[in-house]
Amino acid sequence: MHAGANGPTAGQLMHGKAPMQPSALEDDLDLIRRVVGRDRQAFETLYHRYSPVVYRYLWKLIRQREIVEEALNDVMMVVWQTASRFNGTSRLSTWILGIAHNKALKARARSARFDAGLREAEPHGVELSGPEDAWAHRELASAVARAIDSLPPEQGAVVELTFYHDLSYAEIAKIVGCPVNTVKTRMLHARRRLASLFAAESKRS
Amino acid sequence: MIRRRNLNDMQDPSDQSGGKGHQKVWEILPWYVNGTLEGDEHEFVARHLLRCQSCADEVVRCQSIATAVRSAEAATSRPSPEHLARLMERIDHGSVSAAPERWRIRVREWIEKIRLVFQETPSLFRWALAAETGAIVLLVAAIIMQGSVAPSFYRTLSDAYTSSEPGRVHLQVVFADDITEREIRTLLSSIGATIVAGPTPMAVYTVALVAADRKAPARTRETLALLRGHPKVRLAEAK
Numbered sequence: 001m002h003a004g005a006n007g008p009t010a011g012q013l014m015h016g017k018a019p020m021q022p023s024a025l026e027d028d029l030d031l032i033r034r035v036v037g038r039d040r041q042a043f044e045t046l047y048h049r050y051s052p053v054v055y056r057y058l059w060k061l062i063r064q065r066e067i068v069e070e071a072l073n074d075v076m077m078v079v080w081q082t083a084s085r086f087n088g089t090s091r092l093s094t095w096i097l098g099i100a101h102n103k104a105l106k107a108r109a110r111s112a113r114f115d116a117g118l119r120e121a122e123p124h125g126v127e128l129s130g131p132e133d134a135w136a137h138r139e140l141a142s143a144v145a146r147a148i149d150s151l152p153p154e155q156g157a158v159v160e161l162t163f164y165h166d167l168s169y170a171e172i173a174k175i176v177g178c179p180v181n182t183v184k185t186r187m188l189h190a191r192r193r194l195a196s197l198f199a200a201e202s203k204r205s
Numbered sequence: 206m207i208r209r210r211n212l213n214d215m216q217d218p219s220d221q222s223g224g225k226g227h228q229k230v231w232e233i234l235p236w237y238v239n240g241t242l243e244g245d246e247h248e249f250v251a252r253h254l255l256r257c258q259s260c261a262d263e264v265v266r267c268q269s270i271a272t273a274v275r276s277a278e279a280a281t282s283r284p285s286p287e288h289l290a291r292l293m294e295r296i297d298h299g300s301v302s303a304a305p306e307r308w309r310i311r312v313r314e315w316i317e318k319i320r321l322v323f324q325e326t327p328s329l330f331r332w333a334l335a336a337e338t339g340a341i342v343l344l345v346a347a348i349i350m351q352g353s354v355a356p357s358f359y360r361t362l363s364d365a366y367t368s369s370e371p372g373r374v375h376l377q378v379v380f381a382d383d384i385t386e387r388e389i390r391t392l393l394s395s396i397g398a399t400i401v402a403g404p405t406p407m408a409v410y411t412v413a414l415v416a417a418d419r420k421a422p423a424r425t426r427e428t429l430a431l432l433r434g435h436p437k438v439r440l441a442e443a444k
Contacts (some may be wrong), residue, residue, distance in 0.1 A: 007318075016328045025392035029406070032407065033407055033408060036379055036407045036409065036439075036440055037439035037440055038406070038439065038440055040293070040296075041225040044289065044293075047292070048289075051283075051284055051288075051289075052283050052284075055283055067209060067283065068284075069284055071287055071290055072284055072288065073288070073291065073295065076292055077292070077295065079295060083407065084377055084379070084405070084407050084440070084442075086406075086407055087405060087406055087407075088406035088407070103235055104244070105312050122324060141269070141272060141273045141276060142273075144269060144270060145273040145276070145277040148273065148274060148277070149277075159270065160260070160274060162234070162235050162236065162239055163238075163239060163267075163270055163271040163274040163275065164275055166239045166240065166241065167239075167241065168235070168241035169236050169241075169244075170407070171241075184232045184233065187232075187235055187336075191235070191263075191266075191267075191270075194266075194270060195266075198266050198269070199432060201388055
């Protein structure tokens with residue numbers, strides 16, 4: 001099931017994503033160099049390439065469309081203004097997601113007063129329900145998705161960065177600004193919370 | 206049953222399949238599933254999976270989590286189409302802070318909060334609360350009128366320079382690809398600057414204005430204007 005270090009990754013194969021080739025990395029480097037030189041066209045290209053990824057990550061952590069868009073605006077402004085500080089030691093996506101993570105934390109702090117409202121807007125519970133068999137997997141996926149949404153932000157961020165962005169634990173540690181072991185621990189806690197879902201599914205089947 | 210086995214694995218990693226080795230594998234299984242383990246670590250996990258049913262089951266569960274994560278909320282994963290236009294407008298106008306948008310959101314939050322308080326307050330006290338709220342609004346307005354607006358989160362290229370090294374002004378400069386070493390020397394000599402760092406991977410040089418006086422920001426601005434007007438300088442900004 002695993003392609004190994006030299007081939008496409010398991011996550012990429014699973015979801016039809018191509019691995020990032022050296023040429024793509026060079027392309028990113030060229031793009032950010034042009035942004036450093038105040039090339040607006042390059043910046044727009046960079047925006048189109050990374051804004052969906054950044055938007056999704058911000059959405060996972062903030063969950064208010066208006067504030068997410070504001071945070072995305074801030075992230076892209078920081079990229080435009082501080083492109084010269086990108087030192088090339090990490091992937092461009094890692095650098096940008098690190099900026100996004102910090103902006104998301106600040107945005108969450110600003111809107112903390114409205115957390116109660118946010119919780120109300122989220123789906124309740126993760127209990128499985130509905131017909132057997134044909135719907136079972138869809139129900140499980142839906143329940144898992146809801147359970148992931150209800151994880152504490154720091155755990156949800158690690159799950160999102162691992163399974164959606166296909167990042168290594170070292171890259172995730174860099175983005176969220178914590179030691180590698182903390183990343184692993186957060187993931188363990190998240191998996192433990194999700195384990196009950198699989199137990200429930202096991203009882204059903 | 207599955208849940209119990211998972212928890213046991215996490216709490217007592219020595220129960221089966223190799224003690225600490227099992228615990229290590231268990232911790233990094235998500236990154237085996239997303240394919241980011243490399244070299245020895247990947248091989249170690251692959252070998253362990255051949256003899257550990259518990260970890261093999263957990264791989265399947267991690268794959269289920271990955272599928273759920275990827276299939277969730279595709280509809281909300283993109284900014285609105287006009288977002289880029291607003292961003293470019295912000296860049297064009299040099300408005301480097303989203304302060305106006307934040308103020309708009311905050312004002313709306315306050316209005317909503319006041320409305321909720323009013324709803325839960327006996328009518329006798331509403332007028333007193335209204336007066337208090339009005340006083341707060343007036344106070345905030347007075348502060349704003351005095352220029353005590355929220356600080357900008359970003360520094361523009363033309364902002365006053367702040368350096369940790371007294372008496373030295375550092376600038377970041379990116380030269381055109383076709384500039385020669387001689388042209389760089391001539392240019393820097395003409396503005397009284399020397400290279401102190403760089404180039405970085407982004408081709409950024411840090412130059413110091415020789416004997417610059419930090420109390421003379423006008424000279425810094427003139428130098429930046431001169432550099433920005435040079436045909437072979439792509440970027441110049443105060444560091």
